[in-house]
Amino acid sequence: MLLNPVISKLAGKRVVLASASPRRQDILSNVGLRFEVVPSWFKETLEKSLFSAPQEYAVETAKQKALEVARRMHMKHRKTPDIVIGADTIVTLEDAILEKPLDKQDAYNMLSRLSGKEHSVFTGVAIVHCKSEKDNQLDTDIVDFYEETKVKFAVLSEDLLWEYIDSGEPMDKAGGYGIQSLGGMLVESVHGDFLNVVGFPLNHFCKKLAEIYYPPSKQSIHRVKHDSIPYVESFENLSDVEKDCSSSKNSDIKKARKDCGNNSCSSGPSLQPTTIIQNGVEKKSENTIQFPSKIIELLDGFKASKTLFAASKLKVFDKLKDKGALKAMDIADKINASVHGTERLLDACVALGLLEKTHQVYSNTELANTFLVSDAEFSVHGYIIHSNDHLWSHYTHLESAVVEGINYHHKAHGQTAEHVHGPEVKERYMRAMHCTLKITARDVATAFDLSKYSTACDLGGCTGALAHELSWIYPEMKVKVFDLPEVIKNVTQFQPEKSDSTRIIFTSGNFLDDALPKADLYILSRVLHDLLEDKLHHLLRKVSEACSPGNSALLIAEIVLDEEKREPRALLQSLSMSGGKQRSGTEYKQLLESHGFNRVQIKNTGNLLDAILAVKR
Numbered sequence: 289m290l291l292n293p294v295i296s297k298l299a300g301k302r303v304v305l306a307s308a309s310p311r312r313q314d315i316l317s318n319v320g321l322r323f324e325v326v327p328s329w330f331k332e333t334l335e336k337s338l339f340s341a342p343q344e345y346a347v348e349t350a351k352q353k354a355l356e357v358a359r360r361m362h363m364k365h366r367k368t369p370d371i372v373i374g375a376d377t378i379v380t381l382e383d384a385i386l387e388k389p390l391d392k393q394d395a396y397n398m399l400s401r402l403s404g405k406e407h408s409v410f411t412g413v414a415i416v417h418c419k420s421e422k423d424n425q426l427d428t429d430i431v432d433f434y435e436e437t438k439v440k441f442a443v444l445s446e447d448l449l450w451e452y453i454d455s456g457e458p459m460d461k462a463g464g465y466g467i468q469s470l471g472g473m474l475v476e477s478v479h480g481d482f483l484n485v486v487g488f489p490l491n492h493f494c495k496k497l498a499e500i501y502y503p504p505s506k507q508s509i510h511r512v513k514h515d516s517i518p519y520v521e522s523f524e525n526l527s528d529v530e531k532d533c534s535s536s537k538n539s540d541i542k543k544a545r546k547d548c549g550n551n552s553c554s555s556g557p558s559l560q561p562t563t564i565i566q567n568g569v570e571k572k573s574e575n576t577i578q579f580p581s582k583i584i585e586l587l588d589g590f591k592a593s594k595t596l597f598a599a600s601k602l603k604v605f606d607k608l609k610d611k612g613a614l615k616a617m618d619i620a621d622k623i624n625a626s627v628h629g630t631e632r633l634l635d636a637c638v639a640l641g642l643l644e645k646t647h648q649v650y651s652n653t654e655l656a657n658t659f660l661v662s663d664a665e666f667s668v669h670g671y672i673i674h675s676n677d678h679l680w681s682h683y684t685h686l687e688s689a690v691v692e693g694i695n696y697h698h699k700a701h702g703q704t705a706e707h708v709h710g711p712e713v714k715e716r717y718m719r720a721m722h723c724t725l726k727i728t729a730r731d732v733a734t735a736f737d738l739s740k741y742s743t744a745c746d747l748g749g750c751t752g753a754l755a756h757e758l759s760w761i762y763p764e765m766k767v768k769v770f771d772l773p774e775v776i777k778n779v780t781q782f783q784p785e786k787s788d789s790t791r792i793i794f795t796s797g798n799f800l801d802d803a804l805p806k807a808d809l810y811i812l813s814r815v816l817h818d819l820l821e822d823k824l825h826h827l828l829r830k831v832s833e834a835c836s837p838g839n840s841a842l843l844i845a846e847i848v849l850d851e852e853k854r855e856p857r858a859l860l861q862s863l864s865m866s867g868g869k870q871r872s873g874t875e876y877k878q879l880l881e882s883h884g885f886n887r888v889q890i891k892n893t894g895n896l897l898d899a900i901l902a903v904k905r
């Protein structure tokens with residue numbers, strides 16, 4: 289494995305080459321890379337004049353080719369690859385960018401321009417790392433680069449030119465020639481990577497992989513040449529790291545390896561003894577430490593959250609949705625903010641994958657358009673604002689609230705419950721509930737076949753987001769939303785344009801104090817986890833009494849913790865809860881059985897909320 293340690297880093301990963309070019313396929317398979325070929329449908333039509341340098345055009349095209357394949361595979365086939373590689377090769381002469389010739393005449397024009405001159409060949413490459421998020425969104429991390437090779441052509445006679453064109457070789461090749469075949473006869477000299485001209489800069493690609501999979505350890509960082517690419521003299525020393533890792537008897541190394549968890553240890557910081565140069569003298573440090581990436585990630589997490597909150601609160605995504613693409617100064621103007629501050633915020637959003645930036649112009653990513661624009665159908669804007677304006681303060685007081693063992697609402701706001709539940713807070717809370725339910729309702733509504741229930745009552749159903757989904761999926765079902773009067777009076781603004789008021793009815797009431805409306809199916813969505821034990825049992829007793837054996841049921845939408853209670857989202861959420869608690873499947877089962885529901889089914893939806901169907905037989 290001396291020759292290809294970086295390539296072997298991709299073994300076991302689902303790698304896709306987003307290219308129809310047989311040359312790229314050959315170059316990569318010749319070095320032992322295993323990959324699928326899914327040619328990109330991205331049309332190479334980016335406006336060249338928008339790019340300040342031709343190589344940027346090639347890189348952007350490569351990126352778009354790879355992203356198109358990543359998105360298509362994720363969306364259409366639900367087969368998210370781990371890595372998608374895209375590439376684009378162009379030839380530049382003076383200011384012109386030459387791609388594949390359109391026809392023979394075009395090939396002639398290109399080749400006659402190249403005759404007797406030196407030109408540059410640029411290949412842009414994008415390595416897209418894909419992750420399928422919990423909400424089934426595609427998350428991507430992109431590493432891109434380009435390589436330049438200079439090629440000098442001999443002076444070509446007309447006869448030679450036409451003979452070459454008639455061979456058919458130029459037609460699918462950038463600049464109209466194939467250096468690896470007949471076209472090699474036209475070339476006088478090559479400066480740089482030959483394979484880059486053929487269509488794929490293999491050496492630079494391996495260096496990039498080395499940078500990704502063998503990041504320099506903190507201790508040796510000063511040895512890295514400040515070059516555009518990481519300084520990797522040979523790939524041999526990389527495989528030595530792997531050797532150390534698997535065979536060393538050193539207990540530090542073994543320990544560090546264990547700490548790596550599921551990741552191969554060499555993907556973390558270097559574990560081999562580190563060489564430090566001090567005053568020109570090389571010292572070997574035997575103490576190996578693992579760079580605490582996980583801790584740094586946790587430590588920095590709040591910065592990412594706050595960046596998302598600030599951009600949402602300032603409606604950056606809304607402005608960009610309206611205008612398509614804007615420069616920082618125009619966005620600053622629209623959000624009444626400083627140009628300098630706006631630019632920093634926008635760049636941070638680009639780094640987080642929320643915005644795209646091309647030539648100082650910012651635009652929304654697909655993710656932002658779908659979920660961050662405030663009036664998008666599946667917007668989570670309301671939840672973000674609630675997190676910023678309300679939840680955030682709970683977590684800033686976490687430490688003292690833990691020490692004092694008091695309710696976070698009081699700690700965070702220092703005021704009465706009335707203040708905490710004032711009309712403004714209520715409306716913000718409704719928006720947060722509405723948008724979380726909009727993205728979860730489909731999975732909850734379809735977790736079980738509920739078609740036999742013709743009437744449902746959503747207790748604490750808020751804006752009716754789940755009710756609408758149920759009535760859409762089960763056309764025979766009528767749904768009553770039962771919630772407090774101050775909630776019901778504000779629901780109008782949340783109703784879809786075509787809502788059927790005969791099938792969704794809003795009724796005011798307090799499910800703890802008032803009689804429950806009659807229904808075949810009762811629903812408790814995000815209610816139980818928030819109730820103190822006495823109220824919880826009181827409510828379940830009431831629902832159980834209202835359910836007749838065999839005919840009715842209770843549908844619950846909650847996070848169902850795994851039995852070991854390791855689900856971070858639920859546990860982190862628990863930290864801000866005022867009274868209740870999150871439960872595991874077994875705990876929900878026992879709770880419901882104690883109220884006479886002797887058939888309890890639990891479905892982990894993979895969405896924000898899981899579903900429980902409890903029936904009395």
Ligand SMILES: O=c1[nH]cc([C@@H]2O[C@H](COP(=O)(O)OP(=O)(O)OP(=O)(O)O)[C@@H](O)[C@H]2O)c(=O)[nH]1
Nearest residue numbers: 307308309311376377461462466467485486487
């Ligand atoms: O000397 C050579 N120069 C160039 C090539 C081949 O030319 C094409 C360049 O086109 P592009 O980068 O757009 O890639 P496509 O072939 O269209 O495939 P994609 O699906 O990736 O867009 C490329 O095939 C080079 O290999 C050559 O062969 N020799």
